[in-house]
Amino acid sequence: MSESTEATNLTELIQTMEQMERDAPRVSVDDIVNAVGRRSFGPLLLIAGLITLAPIIGDIPGMPTLMAALVLLVSTQLLAGRKTFWLPKWLLNRSVSRKGFDKAIHALKKPAQWIDNLLGVRLKWMTGYAGIRATALACLLVALAMPPMEFIPFSANGAGLALTLFGLGLVARDGLVLSLGFLITTATFVAILMYLL
Numbered sequence: 064m065s066e067s068t069e070a071t072n073l074t075e076l077i078q079t080m081e082q083m084e085r086d087a088p089r090v091s092v093d094d095i096v097n098a099v100g101r102r103s104f105g106p107l108l109l110i111a112g113l114i115t116l117a118p119i120i121g122d123i124p125g126m127p128t129l130m131a132a133l134v135l136l137v138s139t140q141l142l143a144g145r146k147t148f149w150l151p152k153w154l155l156n157r158s159v160s161r162k163g164f165d166k167a168i169h170a171l172k173k174p175a176q177w178i179d180n181l182l183g184v185r186l187k188w189m190t191g192y193a194g195i196r197a198t199a200l201a202c203l204l205v206a207l208a209m210p211p212m213e214f215i216p217f218s219a220n221g222a223g224l225a226l227t228l229f230g231l232g233l234v235a236r237d238g239l240v241l242s243l244g245f246l247i248t249t250a251t252f253v254a255i256l257m258y259l260l
Contacts, residue, residue, distance in 0.1 A: 070099070070106055072182060072235055073175040080110075080168055090164040092133065093155035102147050104195070107137050108202060109230025113171065115209075115223030127219040129157055131209035134226060138203040142196060182231065186238025198229050198241060201248050208252070215258055221251030 070076035076099065083090070083098045099106040111130040137148050188194065205222050212218040225247040232241030 070103075070234055072179040073109070073171075073231060074179050076106055076109060076234065077168055077171055077175050079106075085161070088161050089158040090161055091156060091158040092129075092150070094158075096148075096150065096155065104137060104141050104148075104199070105230050105233030107148070107230070108134065108226050109234055112223050112226030112228070112230050114167075115219060116227060126159075127212065127222070128210045129154070130223075130226075131206040134202050134209075135206035138199045138206060141199040142203070178231070179235075182235040182237050182240065184236045185240075186242065187236060189238030189241045190233060190236045194238065194241065195233065198233065198244070201245060202226065202229055205248055205251075208255070212255070215255055218251060218255050218258070221247060221254065225251060 070079055079098050080095065083094055087094075095110055096107070099110065111134050115127050115130050132154055133150070136150055136154070140148050205225055209219060209222050212222055225244050228240050228244035228247060232238065232244055
C-alpha cells in the first residue's frame, strides 16, 4: 500500500482508517501503520492513545501494553533521528476484530468533529524540532509506565489521554494541545505515586 497523505486533524485520520481494506475479518497494527504512513509520528501517537482510551478495544487485556510497545519503539527511533519507523513483525501482526475496530471508529466520528473545531495552530514553537523531541521523550516515559498501569485503576486512561493529546497536538500543529498533554502526563504520574504511597 502506498504512503497516504498525512492527516491534519482527527476527522481526516478517522477517514484514512475507514478507507482501509474492509474484506479481512481482523485489523492488524500493520494495516493501521500502512494506512497512516511510516513517517507519521503524530498520527501513530494519536492512534495509540485512542486505542488505549477506547472502551471496546482498550479494555482488551494486554492492549495498553501493546500500544506502549508501539509508542516506545516509535519514540526511541524519533529521538535517534530516524525518518521512517521500523516495527517488529510480532507487533505488526497483532490484530483486533474488524467488527470491534469499526465500532470504535464509528463511535469516534461525532466527537472528532467537535474536537477538530477546538484545534488550531497555536504556540507553534512547541511543534518545532525541540518541541517534537521533548514530546517524544515524554511519550517514551509514558510508554515505559504503561505496562504496570494495567494494574492501577484508571491510570492507563490517563496515559491514553496524554498520548491522544500529544498526537492531536502534533497532527494539528497545536502547541496548546501539546501543553495539555504534558500537564496530563504529569498529573497521571502524580496520581500513580499517590496511589502507591
